[in-house]
Amino acid sequence: MNGLRYSFAEQRGMLLALAIFIIMFALYLANHPAGFTPNVVQTAANKGVLLALVAMAQTFVVLTAGIDLSVGMIFILANCLASYLLVGTPVTVALGVGGVLLTGLACGALNGLLVIYGRLQPIVITIATGAVFFGIALWIRPYPGSADGFSAELADALTGKVFGVFPASLLFLIALVLLVWLPFRRSVIGRAVYAVGSSEPAAYMSGVPVMRAKFVAYVLSGLFAAMGGLFMTFFTYSGEASLANGNTYTLSSIAAVVLGGVSLFGGRGSAVGAIFGALAFRAIGDLLFVFDFDPLWQPLFQGVVLLLAVSLGSARLFQVRNRLDLFT
Numbered sequence: 001m002n003g004l005r006y007s008f009a010e011q012r013g014m015l016l017a018l019a020i021f022i023i024m025f026a027l028y029l030a031n032h033p034a035g036f037t038p039n040v041v042q043t044a045a046n047k048g049v050l051l052a053l054v055a056m057a058q059t060f061v062v063l064t065a066g067i068d069l070s071v072g073m074i075f076i077l078a079n080c081l082a083s084y085l086l087v088g089t090p091v092t093v094a095l096g097v098g099g100v101l102l103t104g105l106a107c108g109a110l111n112g113l114l115v116i117y118g119r120l121q122p123i124v125i126t127i128a129t130g131a132v133f134f135g136i137a138l139w140i141r142p143y144p145g146s147a148d149g150f151s152a153e154l155a156d157a158l159t160g161k162v163f164g165v166f167p168a169s170l171l172f173l174i175a176l177v178l179l180v181w182l183p184f185r186r187s188v189i190g191r192a193v194y195a196v197g198s199s200e201p202a203a204y205m206s207g208v209p210v211m212r213a214k215f216v217a218y219v220l221s222g223l224f225a226a227m228g229g230l231f232m233t234f235f236t237y238s239g240e241a242s243l244a245n246g247n248t249y250t251l252s253s254i255a256a257v258v259l260g261g262v263s264l265f266g267g268r269g270s271a272v273g274a275i276f277g278a279l280a281f282r283a284i285g286d287l288l289f290v291f292d293f294d295p296l297w298q299p300l301f302q303g304v305v306l307l308l309a310v311s312l313g314s315a316r317l318f319q320v321r322n323r324l325d326l327f328t
Contacts, residue, residue, distance in 0.1 A: 013261010
C-alpha cells in the first residue's frame, strides 16, 4: 500500500498533465468542424511533438536544478541550418541531419562547460548563449526560406501518417522515449542527474560525478532542442530566424515542464511528464482556436489553466517542513 501511494505521489504531476490533455483534446475533437479524423490528429500531433521535443530538452537541465533559456534559440538555429543542409540525395540529406544534430550537441556542450567552469547561474549563461545562437541563426537565414532542391521526402515521412492513420511524428517521439529517455533514466549518469538536482553538495560528498552529470544534461538538452528545430523544418519546409518563436518555445517549454510535474527545485519528474505537459499545453491552445477565442484573451486563459494545474501539482509543498521530504 505504501509503495502504491509513493508511486502515485511520484507520478502525480504526470498523471495530472495526462488528465488535462485527455480532457482538452477530447473537447477539441468534439468541437472541431472536421471531427475526429486522421488529418486532424496528424496536425495536432505534429504541433505537439514540436513543443514536446523542446520540453524534453528543458527537462534534462531542470532535473539538475538549473534552467536553460537558450533551448528556443538552439531550436531556431537548427531550423535555419536544416533549411540549407537538407538538400540533394538521401546521403547528403542524412549528412545534413547529422550536421544539425551535431550543432545542437555543440551548443549544449558549450552551455554545460560555461555553467560548470564559469561558475555562474545557468539562467545568466543561457541567456547570453541564446543571444549568440540567435545571432548565428539570423546570419545563416536573414530571410525566411529554404535552399533550392530542399528534400521533402524525409519531411513527409516524419510528419505524415503511418498506414494512413497513425501520426509518424508521434511514433518518432515514442521511439525517443524508449531508446533514449528510459535507458538514460536507468543509467548511472541518469541517476547522478537526479542526485545533483536533489542536493548537489550531498551528491558530491557521496562520490556522484556532479560535473559529468551536469555536462551530459546540457548536451542532451542541446540535442533535443536541435531535434525540435529539425521537425520545424520538416513541418514548414523552410527556416526562419524568428526571435518571437524562439522566446515562445523557451517559455512554453518551461510551462510544459512544470505542468508535467517536473520540479523546478530539481531532482524530481520525468521527460514523459514533460511530454504530456507539452501536449496538454498545445491542446489548450487548439481548444481556444476552435472556440474562436479573441487572441488577446488566449494568453490570459492559458495562464489561468497553467496556474491552476501548477498549484494542484505543488500542493504537497505546503505539507512538508523540510525540502528533503520531497525526495523521500
